[in-house]
Amino acid sequence: FPAMTLGLAFRIRELKLRVMAGKTTVVALILGVCAHTAYAFLASGPLPLGTGRRNARASFTPRMGAKFDADRKMRVAVIGGGPSGACAAEIFAQEKNIDTYIFERKMDNAKPCGGAIPLCMVDEFKLPDDVIDRKVRKMLMISPTGKEVPIGQTLKPDEYIGMTRREILDGFLRNRAIEYGAKPINGLVTAIDVPKDNSATEPYTLHYTNYNGEKMGPKESLEVDIVIGADGANSRTAKSIDAGQYNYAIAFQERIKIDDEKMAFYEELAEMYVGDDVSPDFYGWVFPKYDHVGVGTGTVVNRPAIKQYQNAIRKRCEKKIEGGKIIKIEAHPIPEHYRPKRVLNRAALVGDAAGYVTKCSGEGIYFAAKSGRMAAQAISKLTQGGTVLPSQKEIEDTYLRDYDMSYGATYAVLDLLQQVFYRSNPAREAFVEMCDSEYVQRVTFDSYLYKRVQGNDPVSDIKLLFNTVSSLVKQNLRPDVPKDQTFSNPVESLARLG
Numbered sequence: 001f002p003a004m005t006l007g008l009a010f011r012i013r014e015l016k017l018r019v020m021a022g023k024t025t026v027v028a029l030i031l032g033v034c035a036h037t038a039y040a041f042l043a044s045g046p047l048p049l050g051t052g053r054r055n056a057r058a059s060f061t062p063r064m065g066a067k068f069d070a071d072r073k074m075r076v077a078v079i080g081g082g083p084s085g086a087c088a089a090e091i092f093a094q095e096k097n098i099d100t101y102i103f104e105r106k107m108d109n110a111k112p113c114g115g116a117i118p119l120c121m122v123d124e125f126k127l128p129d130d131v132i133d134r135k136v137r138k139m140l141m142i143s144p145t146g147k148e149v150p151i152g153q154t155l156k157p158d159e160y161i162g163m164t165r166r167e168i169l170d171g172f173l174r175n176r177a178i179e180y181g182a183k184p185i186n187g188l189v190t191a192i193d194v195p196k197d198n199s200a201t202e203p204y205t206l207h208y209t210n211y212n213g214e215k216m217g218p219k220e221s222l223e224v225d226i227v228i229g230a231d232g233a234n235s236r237t238a239k240s241i242d243a244g245q246y247n248y249a250i251a252f253q254e255r256i257k258i259d260d261e262k263m264a265f266y267e268e269l270a271e272m273y274v275g276d277d278v279s280p281d282f283y284g285w286v287f288p289k290y291d292h293v294g295v296g297t298g299t300v301v302n303r304p305a306i307k308q309y310q311n312a313i314r315k316r317c318e319k320k321i322e323g324g325k326i327i328k329i330e331a332h333p334i335p336e337h338y339r340p341k342r343v344l345n346r347a348a349l350v351g352d353a354a355g356y357v358t359k360c361s362g363e364g365i366y367f368a369a370k371s372g373r374m375a376a377q378a379i380s381k382l383t384q385g386g387t388v389l390p391s392q393k394e395i396e397d398t399y400l401r402d403y404d405m406s407y408g409a410t411y412a413v414l415d416l417l418q419q420v421f422y423r424s425n426p427a428r429e430a431f432v433e434m435c436d437s438e439y440v441q442r443v444t445f446d447s448y449l450y451k452r453v454q455g456n457d458p459v460s461d462i463k464l465l466f467n468t469v470s471s472l473v474k475q476n477l478r479p480d481v482p483k484d485q486t487f488s489n490p491v492e493s494l495a496r497l498g
Helices: 002-013 025-035 039-043 053-058 083-093 119-124 166-180 236-240 260-265 303-316 365-382 392-421 425-434 438-450 458-477
Strands: 074-079 098-103 134-136 138-142 148-151 161-163 183-185 187-193 204-210 219-224 226-229 248-257 269-273 284-288 293-299 325-335 347-349
Touching (some): 074 083, 074 204, 074 219, 083 098, 083 226, 083 365, 098 166, 098 187, 119 161, 119 365, 134 284, 166 183, 187 236, 226 365, 236 347, 248 303, 284 303, 365 392, 392 425, 425 458, 438 458
Parallel strands (some): 074 226, 098 183, 138 269, 226 347
Antiparallel strands (some): 134 161, 138 148, 187 204, 204 219, 269 284, 284 293
8 A cells, every 4th residue: 555655646646547457367457457556656766676777787798789790591490389479479480581390299188277268469479369269348356255346337338358269269379370381290309409518609409399290209309599498488489597486376177067047147247256155365266168167266375275265166166167077187387576587698597497477367378479579579579680689788678678667667557456455354345336427437447458657637546545555454353354364385385486
C-alpha cells in the first residue's frame, strides 16, 4: 500500500503519464486495477530486484559487434519449441543469410498451463480461431467463505479471453516458424560448449540427442553463432551461461472430462478460487478447454503440499465436475522472478528460461511469445543481414532494455499485489469483494486485453484505494473467515532452480 499511495500521488501530479499495463492471465485482470495507481511511480524507478542486465554486464567486457567471416551462413540455434522459441525462430527464419535451427524434445508437448491469452495476442501473433478452444466472457471469483462474484459485464460482444491447449498453440507457432524456413530438430540439447573467454567470434557447440521421432537417437553436435535459450524453467542454456538461480512455483493441473450438461456451464465461463485451502500464495482454477476442463493450482511457499491443495480445489468445485474422468495429470515448475543473468556474450534467454512469468497470476504465454519475438527482432537487426556478430552490450541495450521498459513495472507491481492480497484469508475476501466493482472490472479487463492502461480516472482510483483499505479492515474483523493454516518446510523452501 505505500507503493500504491506513492503511485497515486504521482499520478495526480502527472495525469498525462501512461504506462503499459501487461496484466497476466485471468487473475491479473482483477489484481491489476490496484497496480493502475502505482504504474507511473514504479515505471520511473529501478527494475525488479534480480533483473540481470547490470549483473550480466559485470561478467563480460562490452564490445561492439564483430564481423562474421565464416565460410557458411550465420547460424542461430533456438533451444525450445514453445511460444518463446517458436516466435524467435519465426523472425530469424525470415533472414535469408541466417540458418535457423529450432530444437524441441517433444513435438506434442502438453505443458500444464491455464492456457489463457489476451485478445491482443490473437491479432498481434495472427492466431487462427481453431487455436482458441474457448472464448471466455464471464468469470466467477470465489472467496475462502464461498462468496461468488460474477465478472465480465463490461466486456463488449467481440471481446474475450482466449483459452488454449498448449500442445495446439505451441504446435501452430512452431509449424509457422518451420514454414518460414526454420530447420526443426526433434532432439534434446544436453550440453553447450561456450566460446573460450567469451570470444566475440568463436562458435558455440551444441551437443544433443537426435530422436527424430523415435524413443532413442544418436548423439550429435552442431556449431552455431547465436543461441536463444527458450528451454523453460529448467533451462540448460541458463546453466551453460551460469545465469544464476531463481525461486519457483509448482503448478499442478488435472484435465477432467465432464458430461455435456456440465460442460455447457463452462461454455464461456472460467472460475478462480482463492483461499489457503487451495493455495497459501496462489489460486485455484477451473478453465474450460475444447472438450474438458483444466482444474489446477500452484504454490511457491509450500510445494511439498501441492497434492493436498489440488485435492482441495477439486473438492471446492466437486458438484460442478461430479462424475468427471481425469484424462491427464500435469505438473511443471514456474519461475517466480527474472534470472540474475539473461544475456551472456551471444546467448540470450527468453520466456520461462529468463523468468518472464508474473507473480500473482503465473501467466507467461504472452510474455514468452513477446520476449522471443523482441529478442529475435533486436538480434536479427544487429547482425546486419547475417554479416555481424552482435556483442553482449548491444543485445542488452536493445532486447533487454526494450523488454524491461515495456514490462518491468508490471512484474514489480504484481509482486507487491501478491504480498497484499495473498497473505491471508481476510485479504483474499477483500480481494474478491473488490472484484464486484464495475470500475475495477472495466479498467482491468481493458488493460489486460489490450496490454495498455485504460481510464486514468484519479477520482475513481482514490475511491478504490479507500474502499480496498476499508474492506481489508472489515474482513480482518469477521469471525467467520477461516483462519490460515500453519505449515513448515524449512529445507525444501530454500530449493532453487539453477
